[in-house]
Amino acid sequence: MHTLEQLRAGALAGVQRLQMRGGLTEFPREIFDLADSLEILDLSSNALSSLPDDLPRLHKMRIIFCSDNQFTELPAVLGACPALTMVGFKANRIGKVAPESLPPLLRWLVLTDNQIEELPDELGRRPALQKLMLAGNRLRALPASMAQLHRLELLRISANQLTELPAWVTSLPRLAWLAYAGNPFCAPRELAMTGAPSSAIGWDQLALKQKLGEGASGLIYRADYRHDGATEDVAVKLFKGAMTSDGSPLCEMAACLGAGAHPNLIPVLGHLERHPEDVHGLVMSLIDPEFINLAGPPSLDSCTRDVYDAGKRFELATTLAIAHGIASATAQLHRRGITHGDLYAHNIMHRPDGSTLLGDFGGASFHDPASAEATALQRLEVRAFGCLLEELAERCDAPSAMQPALARLRALRDACLHPDNAQRPLLSDIAAQLLALKQD
Structure with missing residues (x-):
């Protein structure tokens, strides 16, 4: 993490990656002093709502992160940045994506958790695009031009308002990782999955111990599970309930319950009930530490x-x-x-x-x-x-x-x-x- 004081003192001269978080309401002009070296700019978790018109002066900048800010539209100036290939504006208030905001060399675009209702046809004219993350918006359709994205490999469109999955999606020659749960066209199947047979495990039957890990969708703890007069060592996943880059954690929970028992899947013992804050969770077998x-x-x-x-x-x-x-x-x-x-x-x-x-x-x-x-x-x-x-x-x-x-x-x-x-x-x-x- 870098500070504004370091930047103004010239202590960051020559850096290739700059990360500044916390409280910025305006783009620090001193960043332009790094134009001959800066390749990755991370201004996430601030209070920014705009970028300067002369941003293309950062002629070596390949990657920009401005997640968790206050942007209401994807800045048009991004499209004029000559080397920009990755754009990350997750968790803003973006409702508009103008055609001119998309850099010509765009390879990776993250617009998760915004308020986007429509995307421009220009998106389908970015032939280098490999990774597109749009979960948690208000999209009702995708541009037909996206059928031309022959290099697209990962697509996240979960938790939108899509009434159908376009037929061209499965025709994309390189697409391999697709997430689309949480859209209206999925509702009947998701409801069936949520109702998959599962044992109810009460919060009062569990005693959480150390945290084992944390993912985008939740926290995993080691816990004692008291049942049938015995205590079992288990893992408990508590879902955060917030939107992730993949989609809704509740869809993840439905998939875990619907997957069934298999030697190569982590056994799910049951779903959590009676959490004091109504947190959703799963109780799973503890994985051998050799894994x-x-x-x-x-x-x-x-x-x-x-x-x-x-x-x-x-x-x-x-x-x-x-x-x-x-x-x-x-x-x-x-x-x-x-x-x-x-x-x-x-x-x-x-x-x-x-x-x-x-x-x-x-x-x-x-x-x-x-x-x-x-x-x-x-x-x-x-x-x-x-x-x-x-x-x-x-x-x-x-x-x-x-x-x-x-x-x-x-x-x-x-x-x-x-x-x-x-x-x-x-x-x-x-x-x-x-x-x-x-x-x-």
Whole structure:
């Protein structure tokens, strides 16, 4: 974190990333003194409502964050910034997105949790766009021009007012991570998921202990669960109730309850009731501490692809165990009318023996598995699985005798990544092929 005093004293000369938070009501003009070095500007969590007309003087600025401010429209001056590729204006009061506000090199746009009712057709004329996050707005439709976004890989449109999912969405050749829950067209299916059988666990039966972690949608605690005359060590997830980058935490809860039991899913013991502040929550089995995350989330540079520890490698048997476990779990989700929406290595926990658990249902969405569009939605997620296979295959060590099996794995990867949605296999078929590979 940097201060205005440091900036004015010249102590930040040459910095590539500037982060200033807390109380700014005007853009500090001294930032222009950093024009020859500044690439990332973070002015989130202030009280800004405008940016200066000469912002393009920051000619090296690639990324700008202005989340949690008081903007009512996306500043038009952003479109004139020559190097700008990432724009983040989450949790403002934005109601207007003018065509001229979209930089020509735009790769990543975050407008989550605003008041946007309409997007300009110009959005579909940003060919570099890979990541688009629009959850928690008031959109009733998407521009038809977005069908031209052939590089778009991640799309978040949950918790809007969409009455239908445009047919062109599943035709986008690279789209792999889609979240659309919490829209009017999803309501019947979501209601059915929310009513999935689940045990009610009273707040008075739980004694929270240390915090285990925190995600976008909630806090996870270790807890004692008292029932049937015994005490069980469990994990409790308390949902924040606020909008996340993926959508509504209540949709995540519905997906967890609807997913069912599976060896590669974290067991859900029940849903929380009688919390004194009416907080929603889930009680889950405690994960063995040997489980660790398969990878870290995407970086600002990698955009849509996870970041693995340097030098991380897997034996072929481990690779196949991880791949089969996740394919099997995801196939069950699809049979139950759920797409995970965030099928990434950073949402997978694994042990050295290849045991895996798929978590984080914040991007989950719902569909009727018997509907005409079901297979297209499922095959869209198959591309996400193909990206996972690609990453695993790149890090797989196989002796010469096992090279044919590795070649078959790569062929399966290529099938999952096929640009034509209709040409991709379904997860149930993929799981069967991977099981056969494991057993060979």
